[in-house]
Amino acid sequence: MYKAVGSRGSRVSRVLWMLEELEQPYEFVEVGLRSPEAYALNPSGKVPILIDDDLRITDSAAICVYLADKHAGKGMGANPGLAGRAEMDSWMHFAQSEFEAPLWNKLRHRFLLPKEVRVDVGPAAAHDFASEVKALDRRLGEKPFALGDRFSAVDVLLGDIGGWARGGRFAVESDRVNAYFDRVLARPARARAQANGGSFR
Numbered sequence: 001m002y003k004a005v006g007s008r009g010s011r012v013s014r015v016l017w018m019l020e021e022l023e024q025p026y027e028f029v030e031v032g033l034r035s036p037e038a039y040a041l042n043p044s045g046k047v048p049i050l051i052d053d054d055l056r057i058t059d060s061a062a063i064c065v066y067l068a069d070k071h072a073g074k075g076m077g078a079n080p081g082l083a084g085r086a087e088m089d090s091w092m093h094f095a096q097s098e099f100e101a102p103l104w105n106k107l108r109h110r111f112l113l114p115k116e117v118r119v120d121v122g123p124a125a126a127h128d129f130a131s132e133v134k135a136l137d138r139r140l141g142e143k144p145f146a147l148g149d150r151f152s153a154v155d156v157l158l159g160d161i162g163g164w165a166r167g168g169r170f171a172v173e174s175d176r177v178n179a180y181f182d183r184v185l186a187r188p189a190r191a192r193a194q195a196n197g198g199s200f201r
């Protein structure tokens with residue numbers, strides 16, 4: 001059985017959501033950020049971590065892709081071929097290194113960094129996030145989901161970030177992006193994941 005290691009309110013939410021979408025049994029193992037337990041599984045001391053027998057996988061986007069690939073029959077992975085893989089990689093990198101970055105930066109300066117290095121990044125984070133919302137709007141175009149007509153691991157990642165943004169009161173000034181978040185955040189698998197410990201911030 002999979003073990004999804006993380007803390008409540010962390011990015012483990014997207015791992016639990018993936019596992020629920022894929023209808024896989026799992027155990028949610030709670031560990032603190034940068035705890036000895038987390039360092040034992042991840043040199044960064046960060047969560048989430050997925051344990052699949054002898055395999056330990058860190059970094060939430062990689063975990064989501066791994067699960068989608070492993071359970072390819074469930075249809076949450078990339079479109080076929082090298083082009084499909086590149087399309088998915090592009091979305092996953094956009095999601096984490098661009099769309100999520102302002103949220104993470106603000107959160108770190110609010111709660112995680114040593115107090116003496118914290119600064120007010122609120123206005124800059126809001127500015128950057130607004131720009132990324134516009135980018136997501138354009139990337140989605142008329143498609144209901146990131147990869148087209150079907151819900152995939154990309155939508156879990158983006159949806160999870162969208163839930164975080166809404167919880168953190170970041171403005172989402174795009175009807176298309178709001179409709180997209182409504183669509184993906186309403187999925188029953190997400191509600192099950194949240195009930196099992198994956199509720200976001």
Ligand SMILES: N[C@@H](CCC(=O)N[C@@H](CS)C(=O)NCC(=O)O)C(=O)O
Pocket residue numbers: 009010011012033034045046047048058059060061112
């Ligand atoms: N790229 C990693 C980032 C992991 C990460 O930063 N996790 C946070 C919790 S959501 C953490 O453990 N932070 C501890 C710290 O930054 O000190 C991922 O997507 O899993």
